[in-house]
Amino acid sequence: MKRLHVIIIASLLAIIGAAVPLAAMLQISRTLAEQTEQARLEQVARQVIARANSAFAEASAALHAIASATPTPCSDEHVALMRKLTVNTRAIDEMGYFSGGQLACTSWGRTEERIALTPGDYVTRDGIMVDVGVRPRVSGANARLALQYRDHNVLLDPAQLVDVLAPSGMQLAIASDTGVLVGALNGPDPELLRSLLARPRIGMDATHLFAAARADGWIAVATQPRDQIQPSLQRQRMLLLPVGAFIAALIVGIVIWLSRRRLSPLGELTIAVRKREFVVHYQPIIDLETGICVGAEALVRWRRPDGSLVRPDLFIPLAEESGLIIPITDQVVAAVIADLGALLVADRSLHIAINLCAEDIKTGRILDVIQGALAPTDIRPQQIWLEATERGFIDIDPARETIAKARRLGHSVAIDDFGTGYSSLQYLQGLPLDALKIDKSFIDTIGRNTATSSVTSHIIEMAKTLNLFIVAEGVETREQLDYLRAHGVHFAQGWFFAKPLPAAEFAVFHRQRKERYGSGPDVIQRAAA
Numbered sequence: 078m079k080r081l082h083v084i085i086i087a088s089l090l091a092i093i094g095a096a097v098p099l100a101a102m103l104q105i106s107r108t109l110a111e112q113t114e115q116a117r118l119e120q121v122a123r124q125v126i127a128r129a130n131s132a133f134a135e136a137s138a139a140l141h142a143i144a145s146a147t148p149t150p151c152s153d154e155h156v157a158l159m160r161k162l163t164v165n166t167r168a169i170d171e172m173g174y175f176s177g178g179q180l181a182c183t184s185w186g187r188t189e190e191r192i193a194l195t196p197g198d199y200v201t202r203d204g205i206m207v208d209v210g211v212r213p214r215v216s217g218a219n220a221r222l223a224l225q226y227r228d229h230n231v232l233l234d235p236a237q238l239v240d241v242l243a244p245s246g247m248q249l250a251i252a253s254d255t256g257v258l259v260g261a262l263n264g265p266d267p268e269l270l271r272s273l274l275a276r277p278r279i280g281m282d283a284t285h286l287f288a289a290a291r292a293d294g295w296i297a298v299a300t301q302p303r304d305q306i307q308p309s310l311q312r313q314r315m316l317l318l319p320v321g322a323f324i325a326a327l328i329v330g331i332v333i334w335l336s337r338r339r340l341s342p343l344g345e346l347t348i349a350v351r352k353r354e355f356v357v358h359y360q361p362i363i364d365l366e367t368g369i370c371v372g373a374e375a376l377v378r379w380r381r382p383d384g385s386l387v388r389p390d391l392f393i394p395l396a397e398e399s400g401l402i403i404p405i406t407d408q409v410v411a412a413v414i415a416d417l418g419a420l421l422v423a424d425r426s427l428h429i430a431i432n433l434c435a436e437d438i439k440t441g442r443i444l445d446v447i448q449g450a451l452a453p454t455d456i457r458p459q460q461i462w463l464e465a466t467e468r469g470f471i472d473i474d475p476a477r478e479t480i481a482k483a484r485r486l487g488h489s490v491a492i493d494d495f496g497t498g499y500s501s502l503q504y505l506q507g508l509p510l511d512a513l514k515i516d517k518s519f520i521d522t523i524g525r526n527t528a529t530s531s532v533t534s535h536i537i538e539m540a541k542t543l544n545l546f547i548v549a550e551g552v553e554t555r556e557q558l559d560y561l562r563a564h565g566v567h568f569a570q571g572w573f574f575a576k577p578l579p580a581a582e583f584a585v586f587h588r589q590r591k592e593r594y595g596s597g598p599d600v601i602q603r604a605a606a
Contacts, residue, residue, distance in 0.1 A: 094328030102321030106313035118288035118299040125297035129238040132168040140226035151182035159184040235260030358577035368594040372428035416580035430462040438469035441479040458487030517551025
């Protein structure tokens with residue numbers, strides 16, 4: 078994935094990561110505010126039921142008390158008793174006595190006006206008939222609720238049934254459980270009220286929050302406009318928005334951290350290892366005596382998804398520092414087998430040199446990897462050379478063990494980039510090496526009058542003293558080639574012969590050199606001798 082794509086995606090994720098928690102907290106705060114208000118509405122509705130029960134209980138007690146008394150109907154004693162019960166019962170406005178279906182007297186006294194007993198709207202479970210909307214003609218008060226038990230009835234103010242502490246903007250209503258509206262406060266919406274009496278529930282619509290409670294033969298309804306949740310909404314936002322801001326900051330921080338890791342060289346290299354983005358190019362190694370191509374050094378290249386190649390000097394040091402060089406080396410081994418397995422089997426004189434890291438030289442781990450890769454093939458171990466820089470031989474005892482084991486398995490081992498470290502003749506004598514590769518920096522001094530010009534010849538003589546094959550790296554001119562031949566160097570590689578080539582191009586180069594110069598001596602046999 079290109080850096081620009083990563084930056085765009087990271088920016089989008091950061092924006093989303095910042096917006097979503099804040100939007101979620103806003104939505105959650107609204108939901109909680111609505112739920113809080115609905116819970117309060119339900120609580121008020123249940124308070125209304127409790128108030129209605131209390132008022133009906135008081136009225137029922139008064140009716141049962143007068144029904145059990147034995148004064149002469151409409152006598153002064155009877156009227157006084159009704160008046161006393163009315164005065165002492167807070168819920169009752171008036172009490173009356175019916176005889177023959179006609180009102181005979183009330184707690185106000187005898188009445189001459191003929192008022193007939195009307196059929197009630199419903200009957201309670203304890204046998205009290207309830208008539209809604211009765212207007213008393215004696216007192217002339219507003220419409221009342223009439224409760225009839227036997228020959229007596231009482232009148233109640235319906236407002237008493239919904240007389241609870243509630244916010245000014247809340248609408249209340251109380252009805253029988255059969256849906257007969259008994260009392261209301263603050264004018265609840267008629268259509269909404271009918272719906273809630275028909276199907277009591279808690280919820281909201283486009284304009285109202287509502288709660289309907291059913292208990293003890295009552296249905297109580299409490300509603301309020303949705304815009305009245307603002308105080309509760311503000312409280313919830315004050316609690317939740319800081320949480321959303323913290324989560325948003327955390328997500329943005331994580332996105333930035335991940336994107337920086339992804340955009341960092343180490344992050345990109347880690348992904349490249351996981352996606353196996355590495356390919357191997359092969360730089361031909363030429364026998365200076367015969368001119369034939371006797372092998373190649375396997376050089377890893379990082380091919381990005383866009384097709385561009387990353388130079389090894391830009392990622393190999395990081396890979397070595399991070400430990401990623403180990404899986405990269407394993408991929409190189411696999412690539413060599415896949416790329417050139419058939420060619421190696423067809424030409425037993427051909428070898429491929431694979432570079433090893435210091436850790437592999439120290440532990441010898443790579444030898445098992447190579448054996449496992451060669452096992453299903455017909456490639457000989459002698460055709461796989463192993464190279465390591467002087468840094469890989471610093472821990473000399475385990476390095477000596479690894480080299481000895483590699484040679485027992487049939488591999489030749491070379492010290493790479495010789496001269497750039499701290500190797501000495503005594504140091505090299507302690508290692509069972511097969512070849513020495515002269516670093517390009519010394520080859521570049523050939524034909525130049527520099528302070529290090531004479532070092533190249535000393536390195537060559539040292540290698541000869543140790544009876545090592547000598548490979549010159551970075552040969553680019555005819556003058557360098559002639560000098561190396563004159564000093565008895567065995568092999569060379571560099572742009573004078575060919576740049577590092579993809580596997581298919583290397584196979585063509587190898588065939589052409591072979592056709593031009595012949596098969597030549599078997600370098601594998603020479604190395605083993």
